Amino acid sequence: MISVSDLRSGMTFEKDGKLIKVLESSHHKPGKGNTVMRLKLRDVRTGSTTDTTMRPDEKVKKAHIDSKSVQFLYIQDDMAIFMDLETYEQYEIPVSIIEEELNYLLDNMEVTIQFYVDEVVGVSLPTTVVLEVSETQPSIKGATVSGSGKPATMETGLVVNVPDFIEVGEKLEVNTQDGSYVKRAK
Numbered sequence: 001m002i003s004v005s006d007l008r009s010g011m012t013f014e015k016d017g018k019l020i021k022v023l024e025s026s027h028h029k030p031g032k033g034n035t036v037m038r039l040k041l042r043d044v045r046t047g048s049t050t051d052t053t054m055r056p057d058e059k060v061k062k063a064h065i066d067s068k069s070v071q072f073l074y075i076q077d078d079m080a081i082f083m084d085l086e087t088y089e090q091y092e093i094p095v096s097i098i099e100e101e102l103n104y105l106l107d108n109m110e111v112t113i114q115f116y117v118d119e120v121v122g123v124s125l126p127t128t129v130v131l132e133v134s135e136t137q138p139s140i141k142g143a144t145v146s147g148s149g150k151p152a153t154m155e156t157g158l159v160v161n162v163p164d165f166i167e168v169g170e171k172l173e174v175n176t177q178d179g180s181y182v183k184r185a186k
Helices: 095-102
Strands: 012-015 018-028 036-043 049-054 059-062 065-076 079-084 090-094 110-116 119-124 128-136 150-154 159-162 171-175 181-184
Touching: 079 095, 090 095, 090 119, 095 119, 150 171, 159 171, 159 181
Parallel strands: none
Antiparallel strands: 012 018, 012 059, 018 036, 036 049, 065 079, 065 110, 079 090, 110 119, 128 150, 128 171, 150 159, 171 181
16 A cells, blocks of 8 residues: 555556556645645546545555566557567557557557556656657748747657757657657757
């Protein structure tokens, strides 16, 4: 058992038979009344998110999540196919569970999948990934990094706000946490 005040972003716990992942957590002390924890939670199995408050002294059962390195192969129908690089065993994950992560996944990319007992519950991405710009407005001569930027569609379909000097075909490093431009890739 773990206290609700100890829950942090990325942790997973069980409550009422549901497997729940913490997306955001913060302490809140209203002017009157007791301290509460504001939590943004996602049901791992259904993908639904909720905002809730809980007492800091409440207890929840921490879920033990195992991880395994795999390679993303392809998407077939509504399933994403991954392969264990050691045993060559393949795992199918419903696309609905990893919709956000698909914006950063390229064929043959190595990622980590998470298991709860024998059930695949998610995919962990590296902090940044390198994606190629497939569509954007023409670059502006003399543009600098400090400009307001322009939208660019990456090869996976993700739209990222990039500096004005970026052109189609360039490879960029993109943050997987918030989908922001980091820098040009070498």
